[in-house]
Each structure stands twice: as structure tokens, then as C-alpha cells.
Amino acid sequence: MKRAVILYLLCLSLACQTTAQKVGLTSNGTQNYVLRPSDFIQVDIFQEADLHRKTRIEADGVVHLVLIKPFRIAGMTISDAQQEIARRYYVEDFLQSPEVSVSVLEFSPRKVSVLGEVARSGFVMIPPDRKLMLVEAITSAGGFTGLAQKKEVQLKRTDKSGKIQVYTINAEDITRGTGGRDVELIDGDIITVPDHRSKVNVLGQVNRPGFVAIPSDRKLTLVEAISAAGGFTRLARRTKVQLKRTDNQGRPQTMEINVDSIMRESKTRDIELRDGDIINIPERLT
Incomplete structure (x- = not known):
């Protein structure tokens, strides 16, 4: 035997x-x-x-x-x-x-989405026998437009638990070779190239995390930005929303805000947002 x-x-x-x-x-x-x-x-x-x-x-x-x-x-x-x-x-x-x-x-199709300030927004297929990198995907979508904010390219990825992870990548440094490493993409990734307009970044427990543009003719408030990002998910901890911004001296500041209270009582206490603000909605404790 x-x-x-x-x-x-x-x-x-x-x-x-x-x-x-x-x-x-x-x-x-x-x-x-x-x-x-x-x-x-x-x-x-x-x-x-x-x-x-x-x-x-x-x-x-x-x-x-x-x-x-x-x-x-x-x-x-x-x-x-x-x-x-x-x-x-x-x-x-x-x-x-x-x-x-x-x-x-x-081959089973594998693809990523490239959106925003590129010449041809849409799907880019991942080759079956090799990796697809971030810069190559943007190039395949026609490259950056003249309005592209190359330093704040956003990558959204769903992890194995189903949570959406959002990363901000300086693609300009990668393309120039002055710093930063190119990123390998996986099936389902969403790359968004923002424009130069003023905007805030809404992350965490909202239905559509990402950039929200500040209108050119009026203010944008915290509650409006959260609403524009699809509103809270059912797991959102609304009483502990974090607002991160840089003050006039370039120092980072973090504020903790009870948005539930603002929405329930009155929007008169709502907070005006500035260009570059980052709003993070944490997951509530269960």
C-alpha cells in the first residue's frame, strides 16, 4: 500500500x-x-x-x-x-x-468605480492575472481633469464585516514620486476624485460617507452635512459626533457634539462648517 x-x-x-x-x-x-x-x-x-x-x-x-x-x-x-x-x-x-x-x-468580472474629477467616470476592470493600482485605475478612467483635487483622492472599501472604510490618499505625491505608496485595489472599491471647491468630509456611521461640498452662496451646517451624506445609520452614536478642524494658527482641534440634542430642540444651535472640516460619527456602544 x-x-x-x-x-x-x-x-x-x-x-x-x-x-x-x-x-x-x-x-x-x-x-x-x-x-x-x-x-x-x-x-x-x-x-x-x-x-x-x-x-x-x-x-x-x-x-x-x-x-x-x-x-x-x-x-x-x-x-x-x-x-x-x-x-x-x-x-x-x-x-x-x-x-x-x-x-x-x-473570468468572473472584478471591477472598481472611479468617480468625480476624471475624464471618464465609470468602472475599471481588474485584470485577472495581475494587480490593479490606484494610479493605473485613474489613468484608465482618462486621468484627472483640470479641477481635480489630487491631494485628497478618496478610497471607499467595504471590509469583511460589511463596514465601509474610507481613506484619503495624496495621489499627487504618488504620481510625482515625492512620497506615498500606490495602493492596490480590490473588487468593489470606489475611488472618488474631488474638485477644488470648498468641502467637508463626513465619515463613520452615515449611509453615504464622503465629501460634501459647501455651497458657494450660503453656509453649510453640521446637520445639513450629515443629511447630505445620507443621514445617520441605525448604529450611529448621535450624542458623540466629532468635529475636527484646523484653527487659524494651523493647530488641530476636536469638538464633541450632541447632534441628537440639536435636531430635537432647535437648529439655531447648529454649527457652521468650514472648508476642510472632518465630521466623524462613531458607532454606538451595544
């Missing part, structure tokens, strides 16, 4: 080397591509035409192949998937030393 297992592993290793050459041709050099749900793949086994299969990976990452039991393939590289398929055909007593070839016929 031990001898048979060693023989199988040796054959599998040789098979994978042969397959790697095939995949380099059939999948256009994407052997290190990590398979994702909705990828449409083709599985071939050398001299086993009946086991040929074209199929789409299910939303839960599972693949259904001929004879062997369904299993989760999403998250594996093509090379790993080939070895796992070969192993399963052997373990389930169908084939002794299968030579498996996996190729991707249609």
Missing part, C-alpha cells in the same frame, strides 16, 4: 509538470490565477474524453465535475486546482494517475 501511494504521488508530480505546460498555453499564462465564483472553466483529463467538462463555478465556490463529488475550488490557483482534481479522481478510485488540465474560458 505504501509503495502504491509513493508511486501515485510520483506520477501525480510528473502529471502536474506536463499539465503546467498545457495550461501555460490554454489559459494564456494565468496558471497562478486564483479561481473565483462565476469563473467559467474547462477541465480536461488526458486520454479521458468522457470526463471533459465545461462548467461555471457556483456562487459558493463549489464545482461539479464528472464522476467525482462536488467540492470547493474557489480560492485555489489553477495549479492547485489541477492537483486537487487529480487527487480526487485517484482517491475516489476512478483513475490511477490522471493528467489534469484546467483553463479559464471566462
Whole structure:
């Protein structure tokens, strides 16, 4: 039995080397591509035409192949998937030393949104076989317009827990090479390039975190800015809203404001905002 297992592993290793050459041709050099749900793949086994299969990976990452039991393939590289398929055909007593070839016929779309002061707002696709960086995404969207505020590019990203994280990035420093590191983008990222107009930044527990422009003909108050950002979420701690601003001497200041009280009693105590103010709405304690 031990001898048979060693023989199988040796054959599998040789098979994978042969397959790697095939995949380099059939999948256009994407052997290190990590398979994702909705990828449409083709599985071939050398001299086993009946086991040929074209199929789409299910939303839960599972693949259904001929004879062997369904299993989760999403998250594996093509090379790993080939070895796992070969192993399963052997373990389930169908084939002794299968030579498996996996190729991707249609990649699951991955994209980011580039909005605001770029020439062509819209989606930018992430290449299937390499990274997409922030500066490249902006370039793919036609580059900055003349009104772009390059020092305050905003990146919104949803983390694994479903929370929206907002980052402000100095893209001008990145493009000039004078400081800052380019940022690798992931599926679903939203890049917003603001303009030079006066604005405030509303972050935290609001429905649409991001920049809110100050109208040129009137004031903008704290409650109005929160409303323009979609209003509070149900998790917002309205009594502990933070307002951060820089005073006339360039010193940072932080104020804690009970917005619930302002909204309930009277808006006469509402606070006028200034260009560059940052409003952060924390999550309430549960």
C-alpha cells in the first residue's frame, strides 16, 4: 500500500509538470490565477474524453465535475486546482494517475468605480492575472481633469464585516514620486476624485460617507452635512459626533457634539462648517 501511494504521488508530480505546460498555453499564462465564483472553466483529463467538462463555478465556490463529488475550488490557483482534481479522481478510485488540465474560458468580472474629477467616470476592470493600482485605475478612467483635487483622492472599501472604510490618499505625491505608496485595489472599491471647491468630509456611521461640498452662496451646517451624506445609520452614536478642524494658527482641534440634542430642540444651535472640516460619527456602544 505504501509503495502504491509513493508511486501515485510520483506520477501525480510528473502529471502536474506536463499539465503546467498545457495550461501555460490554454489559459494564456494565468496558471497562478486564483479561481473565483462565476469563473467559467474547462477541465480536461488526458486520454479521458468522457470526463471533459465545461462548467461555471457556483456562487459558493463549489464545482461539479464528472464522476467525482462536488467540492470547493474557489480560492485555489489553477495549479492547485489541477492537483486537487487529480487527487480526487485517484482517491475516489476512478483513475490511477490522471493528467489534469484546467483553463479559464471566462473570468468572473472584478471591477472598481472611479468617480468625480476624471475624464471618464465609470468602472475599471481588474485584470485577472495581475494587480490593479490606484494610479493605473485613474489613468484608465482618462486621468484627472483640470479641477481635480489630487491631494485628497478618496478610497471607499467595504471590509469583511460589511463596514465601509474610507481613506484619503495624496495621489499627487504618488504620481510625482515625492512620497506615498500606490495602493492596490480590490473588487468593489470606489475611488472618488474631488474638485477644488470648498468641502467637508463626513465619515463613520452615515449611509453615504464622503465629501460634501459647501455651497458657494450660503453656509453649510453640521446637520445639513450629515443629511447630505445620507443621514445617520441605525448604529450611529448621535450624542458623540466629532468635529475636527484646523484653527487659524494651523493647530488641530476636536469638538464633541450632541447632534441628537440639536435636531430635537432647535437648529439655531447648529454649527457652521468650514472648508476642510472632518465630521466623524462613531458607532454606538451595544
